[in-house]
Amino acid sequence: xxxxxxxxxxxxxxxxxxxxxxxxxxxxxxxxxxxxxxxxxxxxxxxxxxxxxxxxxxxxxxxxxxxxxxxxxxxxxxxxxxxxxxxxxxxxxxxxxxxxxxxxxxxxxxxxxxxxxxxxxxxxxxxxxxxxxxxxxxxxxxxxxxxxxxxxxxxxxxxxxxxxxxxxxxxxxxxxxxxxxxxxxxxxxxxxxxxxxxxxxxxxxxxxxxxxxxxxxxxxxxxxxxxxxxxxxxxxxxxxxxxxxxxxxxxxxxxxxxxxxxxxxxxxxxxxxxxxxxxxxxxxxxxxxxxxx
Amino acid sequence: xxxxxxxxxxxxxxxxxxxxxxxxxxxxxxxxxxxxxxxxxxxxxxxxxxxxxxxxxxxxxxxxxxxxxxxxxxxxxxxxxxxxxxxxxxxxxxxxxxxxxxxxxxxxxxxxxxxxxxxxxxxxxxxxxxxxxxxxxxxxxxxxxxxxxxxxxxxxxxxxxxxxxxxxxxxxxxxxxxxxxxxxxxxxxxxxxxxxxxxxxxxxxxxxxxxxxxxxxxxxxxxxxxxxxxxxxxxxxxxxxxxxxxxxxxxxxxxxxxxxxxxxxxxxxxxxxxxxxxxxxxxxxxxxx
Amino acid sequence: xxxxxxxxxxxxxxxxxxxxxxxxxxxxxxxxxxxxxxxxxxxxxxxxxxxxxxxxxxxxxxxxxxxxxxxxxxxxxxxxxxxxxxxxxxxxxxxxxxxxxxxxxxxxxxxxxxxxxxxxxxxxxxxxxxxxxxxxxxxxxxxxxxxxxxxxxxxxxxxxxxxxxxxxxxxxxxxxxxxxxxxxxxxxxxxxxxxxxxxxxxxxxxxxxxxxxxxxxxxxxxxxxxxxxxxxxxxxxxxxxxxxxxxxxxxxxxxxxxxxxxxxxxxxxxxxxxxxxxxxxxxxxxxxxxxxxxxxxxxxxxxxxxxxxxxxxxxxxxxxxxxxxxxxxxxxxxxxxxxxxxxxxxxxxxxxxxxxxxxxxxxxxxxxxxxxxxxxxxxxxxxxxxxxxxxxxxxxxxxxxxxxxxxxxxxxx
Numbered sequence: 001x002x003x004x005x006x007x008x009x010x011x012x013x014x015x016x017x018x019x020x021x022x023x024x025x026x027x028x029x030x031x032x033x034x035x036x037x038x039x040x041x042x043x044x045x046x047x048x049x050x051x052x053x054x055x056x057x058x059x060x061x062x063x064x065x066x067x068x069x070x071x072x073x074x075x076x077x078x079x080x081x082x083x084x085x086x087x088x089x090x091x092x093x094x095x096x097x098x099x100x101x102x103x104x105x106x107x108x109x110x111x112x113x114x115x116x117x118x119x120x121x122x123x124x125x126x127x128x129x130x131x132x133x134x135x136x137x138x139x140x141x142x143x144x145x146x147x148x149x150x151x152x153x154x155x156x157x158x159x160x161x162x163x164x165x166x167x168x169x170x171x172x173x174x175x176x177x178x179x180x181x182x183x184x185x186x187x188x189x190x191x192x193x194x195x196x197x198x199x200x201x202x203x204x205x206x207x208x209x210x211x212x213x214x215x216x217x218x219x220x221x222x223x224x225x226x227x228x229x230x231x232x233x234x235x236x237x238x239x240x241x242x243x244x245x246x247x248x249x250x251x252x253x254x255x256x257x258x259x260x261x262x263x264x265x266x267x268x269x270x271x272x273x274x275x276x277x278x279x280x281x282x283x284x285x286x287x288x289x290x291x292x293x
Numbered sequence: 294x295x296x297x298x299x300x301x302x303x304x305x306x307x308x309x310x311x312x313x314x315x316x317x318x319x320x321x322x323x324x325x326x327x328x329x330x331x332x333x334x335x336x337x338x339x340x341x342x343x344x345x346x347x348x349x350x351x352x353x354x355x356x357x358x359x360x361x362x363x364x365x366x367x368x369x370x371x372x373x374x375x376x377x378x379x380x381x382x383x384x385x386x387x388x389x390x391x392x393x394x395x396x397x398x399x400x401x402x403x404x405x406x407x408x409x410x411x412x413x414x415x416x417x418x419x420x421x422x423x424x425x426x427x428x429x430x431x432x433x434x435x436x437x438x439x440x441x442x443x444x445x446x447x448x449x450x451x452x453x454x455x456x457x458x459x460x461x462x463x464x465x466x467x468x469x470x471x472x473x474x475x476x477x478x479x480x481x482x483x484x485x486x487x488x489x490x491x492x493x494x495x496x497x498x499x500x501x502x503x504x505x506x507x508x509x510x511x512x513x514x515x516x517x518x519x520x521x522x523x524x525x526x527x528x529x530x531x532x533x534x535x536x537x538x539x540x541x542x543x544x545x546x547x548x549x550x551x552x553x554x555x556x557x558x559x560x561x562x563x564x565x566x567x568x569x570x571x572x573x574x575x576x577x578x579x580x581x582x
Numbered sequence: 583x584x585x586x587x588x589x590x591x592x593x594x595x596x597x598x599x600x601x602x603x604x605x606x607x608x609x610x611x612x613x614x615x616x617x618x619x620x621x622x623x624x625x626x627x628x629x630x631x632x633x634x635x636x637x638x639x640x641x642x643x644x645x646x647x648x649x650x651x652x653x654x655x656x657x658x659x660x661x662x663x664x665x666x667x668x669x670x671x672x673x674x675x676x677x678x679x680x681x682x683x684x685x686x687x688x689x690x691x692x693x694x695x696x697x698x699x700x701x702x703x704x705x706x707x708x709x710x711x712x713x714x715x716x717x718x719x720x721x722x723x724x725x726x727x728x729x730x731x732x733x734x735x736x737x738x739x740x741x742x743x744x745x746x747x748x749x750x751x752x753x754x755x756x757x758x759x760x761x762x763x764x765x766x767x768x769x770x771x772x773x774x775x776x777x778x779x780x781x782x783x784x785x786x787x788x789x790x791x792x793x794x795x796x797x798x799x800x801x802x803x804x805x806x807x808x809x810x811x812x813x814x815x816x817x818x819x820x821x822x823x824x825x826x827x828x829x830x831x832x833x834x835x836x837x838x839x840x841x842x843x844x845x846x847x848x849x850x851x852x853x854x855x856x857x858x859x860x861x862x863x864x865x866x867x868x869x870x871x872x873x874x875x876x877x878x879x880x881x882x883x884x885x886x887x888x889x890x891x892x893x894x895x896x897x898x899x900x901x902x903x904x905x906x907x908x909x910x911x912x913x914x915x916x917x918x919x920x921x922x923x924x925x926x927x928x929x930x931x932x933x934x935x936x937x938x939x940x941x942x943x944x945x946x947x948x949x950x951x952x953x954x955x956x957x958x959x960x961x962x963x964x965x966x967x968x969x970x971x972x973x974x975x976x977x978x979x980x981x982x983x984x985x986x987x988x989x990x991x992x993x994x995x
Contacts, residue, residue, distance in 0.1 A: 013485035017400040021393035021456045028453020032430035046656050109565040110325040116557045118514035118532050131824040133351045151824030178575030227423045234539050240823040241971030251426045258960035268426035275421035347832030436661040
């Protein structure tokens with residue numbers, strides 16, 4: 001089987017569709033990444049003219065740095081909980097608001113609106129929610145719980161989970177809504193004729209047809225959660241102490257205000273490597289399920 | 294349930310108004326109330342004076358509601374300029390991302406060669422790259438290419454960061470485009486480009502809709518890229534301008550409240566009105582109906 | 583006919599253009615690291631410069647000093663700094679040591695600046711920055727509350743403990759704190775250190791880096807860290823890690839707390855809530871009972887070494903230091919203390935009489951003696967996080983002190 005000139009030309013045409021995007025992507029993301037790789041082998045502070053080469057020292061430092069482990073722990077917990085909670089509720093709300101309820105549009109808008117607010121502002125809003133609004137609510141209702149979730153290391157994760165889910169559930173709900181409405185009615189009608197119950201129809205028809213949406217949402221939520229930064233900036237600043245410092249927050253802080261750009265670059269490289277591994281695994285698993293279903 | 298009703302996009306499988314539905318109605322009302330609470334509180338605050346902000350309860354209505362905070366916000370954030378800038382960057386970047394990632398994803402889906410397999414992985418890897426960590430490096434590269442403090446520079450950067458997720462989404466939707474249609478077009482003599490433009494793109498409308506909505510958010514709410522590449526007053530975006538209200542040693546909350554409402558409400562209203570089209574746009578089946 | 587006319591017009595414009603430039607539409611680029619209290623300063627400066635030099639146009643880039651000034655400086659050091667940079671006095675040491683600031687020693691306009699300010703804007707004997715105003719740091723107290731209850735301003739730790747007891751007996755929280763803001767913890771710790779460590783040993787930081795002293799074995803630093811616990815034990819413990827500054831200041835004004843360890847940046851907040859709030863300031867008592875009131879040189883104008891419009895920059899600096907009306911407007915806006923000669927702000931500052939009293943007795947100390955020995959970013963702010971962890975019970979005092987020692991190398995300004 002050999003390539004005819006026609007095939008080669010077609011192949012080239014297809015390739016030309018890929019190249020512009022690839023070029024921009026390379027210049028904007030890959031090139032800086034390679035530059036950072038170079039800096040990761042130095043002890044550059046981000047300022048001075050001299051850039052001392054230190055080889056693998058920065059990488060060795062990562063293993064003995066307690067703050068890195070803590071930041072990863074916080075970030076991973078945040079990502080895992082988020083993925084579970086956001087997906088579940090987005091799907092549930094999508095199903096609930098698929099139709100049949102009065103005022104659907106209002107519900108959907110109310111749930112969706114928070115994602116229009118930038119994360120920096122969302123962090124700030126919830127800071128005030130926890131310190132002013134919720135205590136006032138607790139006061140009115142006479143509840144004894146302390147709603148100041150950002151104030152203690154043990155509750156700060158919960159605080160951020162609530163804030164982040166408030167912001168994004170509506171957004172993913174939209175994806176699921178669209179996917180739900182992509183399911184052809186004939187499938188449901190046929191199943192009803194066969195005597196399947198609503199629950200059975202949901203699990204045998206709806207869920208499998210949602211598989212591509214699942215993939216998009218799960219990858220989107222987990223990757224977005226792992227990169228959490230803006231939410232922390234105007235709320236806790238990574239605190240109290242370092243209790244809510246995410247890995248990106250640590251990297252950015254260390255590289256910039258800590259003036260250790262070289263070390264920060266090494267941290268970024270390990271972050272990228274770890275995320276890569278995670279994503280490869282995730283994608284392989286999800287794509288397989290998609291095909292099966 | 295008629296197919297017409299389904300195609301309208303706002304009614305799902307038929308449900309009679311049973312006690313179950315009523316219970317669901319109550320639950321969703323409660324949920325909506327909880328979700329709306331923070332926004333309503335912000336709305337309330339936005340009409341209050343600075344003093345009331347500190348001293349009164351968040352639920353107390355403003356004593357003398359005034360538009361001061363809004364006026365201040367418009368002025369301090371140069372809202373006319375920053376709003377328009379943000380709209381411009383968002384619309385242009387998202388449009389280009391959509392076309393480029395659609396084209397790339399389609400080419401990748403239709404070819405089995407090594408180059409295409411490599412391209413897919415190359416793009417997807419980018420989803421994970423946290424560009425905050427590469428901030429100085431991005432700036433150095435951007436500066437050496439004369440991209441800094443230009444509108445096209447920041448748009449280029451948004452395209453660069455949007456390609457990965459863009460390609461990811463578009464490839465997810467590729468299964469919905471029947472190869473037979475393309476083959477028919479090719480037999481008719483259409484070039485690869487023509488096929489893409491006339492046959493594939495129309496069928497990818499839901500994919501584009503999904504992509505556009507997702508990417509528009511990323512760009513609209515982005516802080517870091519905008520602050521790196523377009524920090525001058527003429528080119529500033531809304532998000533960067535808002536950040537100035539949250540400085541470390543003193544925060545101008547009351548103006549911030551006005552700013553937040555103005556940044557969110559119009560788009561929320563737009564969404565409420567055009568909701569049907571958003572969802573229908575993202576729905577794959579709608580095109581067939 | 584039209585064509586020749588158009589061509590003629592174009593030619594005329596082309597000829598006149600260089601002339602217009604020669605006459606001097608000069609653009610001066612400014613990077614301004616502001617706090618919200620400074621917001622609006624740029625308009626005042628624009629008006630003053632435009633009045634005197636209409637051909638000088640100022641192009642402002644305004645960022646938040648706390649989070650964005652340094653990253654921006656780092657960015658621009660790669661690509662080219664703006665002509666004027668407005669930061670804080672501690673930035674002089676950071677950037678002069680990198681060799682990017684222009685030496686402005688001996689310039690005429692420096693004569694308008696108080697000599698203490700010139701010193702604050704200098705590094706290794708040369709002046710690089712025009713220090714414009716100063717903040718005062720210490721313990722703000724509710725003067726009416728003190729007077730009504732016969733509480734005297736404490737001078738020693740023993741006095742302070744008595745004041746704390748009196749407050750508690752009257753049902754008032756002794757200290758208003760907002761430990762959610764890590765920078766607040768860092769700030770108060772440095773205030774303590776200035777009067778307990780650097781007053782005894784001005785080169786403590788240098789010795790620390792040389793390995794001669796350390797935190798873990800320093801009784802003085804242990805004491806300073808311990809003062810944080812004193813504050814924590816006598817404040818709204820459950821809330822301080824959720825509370826941010828404006829809220830905290832509002833409570834102070836409402837009389838819910840009697841004292842707050844802070845700085846002039848709180849004045850704007852106090853007066854916003856109640857323009858008639860009567861407050862005073864005293865330095866936090868140290869072990870020796872002789873603590874001084876801290877002044878922190880604040881807004882500092884720096885000139886880039888590589889600027890192409892050096893004369894224009896000098897003109898702008900001359901306006902800033904010479905136009906008293908403009909300066910007074912800025913002092914009134916920011917509610918800070920002047921570092922220019924002969925300018926008195928007109929805003930009401932109830933703590934001014936205390937400041938004047940301490941100044942008269944020579945009991946003032948420059949915050950630089952601490953901040954120029956131990957850098958903020960990467961050191962002081964990280965130590966503050968360790969203190970927060972300790973106060974919340976996640977680590978011990980010893981661990982916090984040892985952690986400071988572990989980042990010895992990062993403490994160099």
